[in-house]
Amino acid sequence: DVNLKMPRNNQLLHFAFREDKQWKLQQIQDARNHVNQAIYLLMNRDVNYQFKTGLEVLKLMDAVMLQLSRARNRLTTPATLTLPEIASSGLTKMFTPTLPPDILVNFYINLNKLCLTIYQLHVLQPSTTKNFKPAGGSVLHNPGAMFEFGSQRYEVSHVHKVECVVPWLNDALVFFTVSLQLCQQLKDKISVFSSYWNYRPY
Numbered sequence: 001d002v003n004l005k006m007p008r009n010n011q012l013l014h015f016a017f018r019e020d021k022q023w024k025l026q027q028i029q030d031a032r033n034h035v036n037q038a039i040y041l042l043m044n045r046d047v048n049y050q051f052k053t054g055l056e057v058l059k060l061m062d063a064v065m066l067q068l069s070r071a072r073n074r075l076t077t078p079a080t081l082t083l084p085e086i087a088s089s090g091l092t093k094m095f096t097p098t099l100p101p102d103i104l105v106n107f108y109i110n111l112n113k114l115c116l117t118i119y120q121l122h123v124l125q126p127s128t129t130k131n132f133k134p135a136g137g138s139v140l141h142n143p144g145a146m147f148e149f150g151s152q153r154y155e156v157s158h159v160h161k162v163e164c165v166v167p168w169l170n171d172a173l174v175f176f177t178v179s180l181q182l183c184q185q186l187k188d189k190i191s192v193f194s195s196y197w198n199y200r201p202y
Contacts (some may be wrong), residue, residue, distance in 0.1 A: 002095075004103075004118060004160065013103070015095040023094045027074045027109045031172075034071035038064045054194030058187055065183045072176040075169060078108040080137035083119070083147035083156070102154075108139065112170035115163040124153040 004013040017023070041063050051057050081089075086106050092099055099105065104119040117140060124130065124146065132153055135145035145156045 002105075002116070002118070013100070015097055015099060017094055018096045021094055023091060025107060025109065027078070031071040031074040034067045034074065038067035038071070041067065054190045057190050058194075061183050061187045061190075065180055068176055068179050068183070072173065072180075075109050075173060075176075076111055078110050078115075078139045080139055081106065082137045083135060083141060083145060083154070084149045085137075086119075087147075087149045109166075109169065110139075110163070112165055112167075112173060113163045114166050114169075115161060118160040119156050120158040120160075121154040122157040124155055130155075 001014065001016045041060065083104065086092075086104050089106075091105060091107065095105070102121040102123070104121065106117045106119075108115050108117075119141065124132065130146075132146055132148075134147050135141055138145075140161065141156055141159065143156050143159055147154055
């Protein structure tokens with residue numbers, strides 16, 4: 001549930017996630033897809049398969065580590081979005097009652113925190129004397145940011161941000177770090193043995 005007090009008229013807005021729809025956070029989905037790809041790379045062999053060379057193992061570890069790094073990065077680095085991208089996202093349709101047209105909402109993950117940002121908008125009249133300069137992509141837009149959406153121009157008047165710690169996200173980040181360290185240790189050992197076996201005394 002989200003309760004928001006509007007400073008203009010002291011109105012209290014209340015909205016919550018709809019129970020008839022499921023919304024999934026893209027960062028979590030992307031991280032999961034990268035983990036699945038890493039698992040596929042490791043399991044995509046016959047049970048009795050034997051690696052022929054150290055280089056073969058090193059290439060596999062590089063590919064696995066790339067996927068694990070991408071998964072971790074999706075949780076540590078929120079995506080930069082433009083205000084029109086936020087306005088057109090499926091998240092806007094996930095609330096009941098429906099969000100008013102002058103409210104934008106965005107969720108994102110930053111390390112072990114789930115962050116909620118609410119933007120209150122002000123409609124820019126065609127006769128306004130302000131120079132319209134649309135804002136680019138950002139994790140968090142500041143008051144004064146302008147954008148155009150649905151043939152209407154808006155300016156961000158207020159920004160509200162709240163965040164809460166999600167314990168299992170912290171665990172996930174620790175597991176990613178440990179997994180990458182284990183992969184690197186295996187690579188280091190393989191490299192040592194490969195150089196030993198490749199050594200040919202004259």
